[in-house]
Amino acid sequence: QVQLVNSGGGLVQAGGSLRLSCAASGRTFSSSAMGWFRQAPGKEREFVAAISWNSDSRLYADSVKGRFTISRDNAKNTVYLQMNSLKPEDTAVYYCAADPGYHQRLEVRQYEYDYWGQGTQVTVSS
Numbered sequence: 001q002v003q004l005v006n007s008g009g010g011l012v013q014a015g016g017s018l019r020l021s022c023a024a025s026g027r028t029f030s031s032s033a034m035g036w037f038r039q040a041p042g043k044e045r046e047f048v049a050a051i052s053w054n055s056d057s058r059l060y061a062d063s064v065k066g067r068f069t070i071s072r073d074n075a076k077n078t079v080y081l082q083m084n085s086l087k088p089e090d091t092a093v094y095y096c097a098a099d100p101g102y103h104q105r106l107e108v109r110q111y112e113y114d115y116w117g118q119g120t121q122v123t124v125s126s
Contacts, residue, residue, distance in 0.1 A: 002098045003026055004098060009094060011124075020083065030077075034051050034079040036097075038122075052106060058106075068081060068084070088124045094122055
């Protein structure tokens with residue numbers, strides 16, 4: 001079992017930065033691939049980024065590549081999403097998710113992830 005708590009969202013102007021955190025409890029965090037997803041109003045939830053259990057692999061959606069960075073600290077049971085050069089179209093509720101099992105292949109499909117955080121709102125003003 002993994003419990004995930006998102007934090008770090010807020011209101012920022014376009015071009016600004018935010019860092020999201022996802023704190024995990026439970027024994028399987030360090031063996032889980034972790035992902036970030038987002039859902040904008042009226043839209044489907046979409047993949048943003050993922051990182052393997054040992055940080056060897058990272059995957060990004062094209063829309064955030066070069067602006068967002070995913071990282072993790074297994075000693076702190078936390079995964080991060082550093083978001084730079086934010087745009088109004090990045091406005092969404094952001095969720096972290098866990099895919100347990102020492103996977104090196106990173107998944108973009110939501111149903112591959114077993115555990116989800118509660119989400120944190122990010123609003124980017126123009």
